[in-house]
Amino acid sequence: MRDNHITEILDNKPLASINETELATIRSHVAGCASCERAYEAAQLSALLIKERADEAAQNSLVANPFFQTRVMAAWRERREANVSALRRLWNSTGALVTTMAATTAALAVLAFVAPSSETINQPTAVLVPYSAESVVLDQSDNDQVTDDQVLNAIYSDDDEGR
Amino acid sequence: MRRYSPRVFHVAHRFFRDRSQAEEAAQETFLKAFAQLKSFEGRGSMEGWLTRIATNTCLNLIRTASRRPELVTAELSEDETDWLEKKASESAGGHHRDAEDKVVARDLAERLLEGLSPEDRLALTMIDGEEASVSDVAEMTGWSESKVKVRAFRARKKAREALEKLLGRNR
Numbered sequence: 001m002r003d004n005h006i007t008e009i010l011d012n013k014p015l016a017s018i019n020e021t022e023l024a025t026i027r028s029h030v031a032g033c034a035s036c037e038r039a040y041e042a043a044q045l046s047a048l049l050i051k052e053r054a055d056e057a058a059q060n061s062l063v064a065n066p067f068f069q070t071r072v073m074a075a076w077r078e079r080r081e082a083n084v085s086a087l088r089r090l091w092n093s094t095g096a097l098v099t100t101m102a103a104t105t106a107a108l109a110v111l112a113f114v115a116p117s118s119e120t121i122n123q124p125t126a127v128l129v130p131y132s133a134e135s136v137v138l139d140q141s142d143n144d145q146v147t148d149d150q151v152l153n154a155i156y157s158d159d160d161e162g163r
Numbered sequence: 164m165r166r167y168s169p170r171v172f173h174v175a176h177r178f179f180r181d182r183s184q185a186e187e188a189a190q191e192t193f194l195k196a197f198a199q200l201k202s203f204e205g206r207g208s209m210e211g212w213l214t215r216i217a218t219n220t221c222l223n224l225i226r227t228a229s230r231r232p233e234l235v236t237a238e239l240s241e242d243e244t245d246w247l248e249k250k251a252s253e254s255a256g257g258h259h260r261d262a263e264d265k266v267v268a269r270d271l272a273e274r275l276l277e278g279l280s281p282e283d284r285l286a287l288t289m290i291d292g293e294e295a296s297v298s299d300v301a302e303m304t305g306w307s308e309s310k311v312k313v314r315a316f317r318a319r320k321k322a323r324e325a326l327e328k329l330l331g332r333n334r
Contacts, residue, residue, distance in 0.1 A: 007323075009199055009287075010318050010319070010323060011319045011320040012251065012316060014260050014290055014291040014294070015291075015320075016291075016294070021215065038327055038330055038331065039323060039327055041327075041330060042323045042324070042326035042327035042330055043319075043323045045247070045250055045330075046252065046275070046319070046322040046323050047291060047327050048268070049268055049271055049272035049275055049322075049326075050272060050275075050276075050287060050288060050291045050292045051291070051292050052265065052268045052269050052274035053269060053273060053276060053288065054177075054270050054290060054291075054292025054293045055292075056176075056180070056269050056272075057176040057177045057180075057288070057292075058173065058174065058176075058293075060176045060180075060182065060185070061169060061172040061173035061175075061176045061185075062169070064168060064169070065182075065186060065293075068168065068186065068189070068190075069164055069165060069168070071186075071190065072164065072189075072190050072193045072194065075190060075194060076193075076197055077196055079194060111273070
């Protein structure tokens, strides 16, 4: 029998549930195979250790902390309060801003749709803006412009005086 | 809560040997259960539902603090080495175990299990340690039966090989 075969029997199920036939197979194989003998030994120790650990877990679970329930309830309250106060903090920091923005939007909506000014629509733009863009930017009104005659006079008046 | 505490603690102690860690896990389990109470539709038992939450909580906690050192001879205490040698020389079954012997065995068991993944460890502890059936473990964890079998097989093999190495080095 190959070494692989016996380790497979050992690993396939708990050692305690290996049946008589399988046990006989293991024993007969182990008698002539040193590495499988060690594997069998290790499997027995492993089973023993795991059983011991399970017994310990069962024993420990019987010893209850009398304050455990109080501790859990306190933690539960704390967690709930933390959730509520997080929302409250968010509202405290952004509430004023949100309210102002909502009020502004509402006011603009009223001005735009509910009470539009009819006079503004009918009034021509030219009347509202008496100055041209050029006059405002260059500060040159039409009235300030000199005529051709004035220019000629200004040029030739000196010559006339000289004569 | 008083009614289900023993069950939840039993699950927690499977994973955590340290009492405070087990309590931490049990507390987290109850807090999750309170938060998800609406999702429990009364289809299964409350105990089964809590057991599953406890198992998942413990698995997550272990994964978070994941440290799976390989068990090596150099790390064994003198007591542990003696225990191994003594047990190896005894015939199978572990006779006349005194209290001190048990403590050493439990320390060694914990170190052996620390080398396994949380899932493998759970399968091995329940099936080999508590003699639970594959279907029990499957129901408790929500895994398929084949997954439970594979996990247990792998864990058994790994634990055996780790001990085999130790036995080989100690001789």
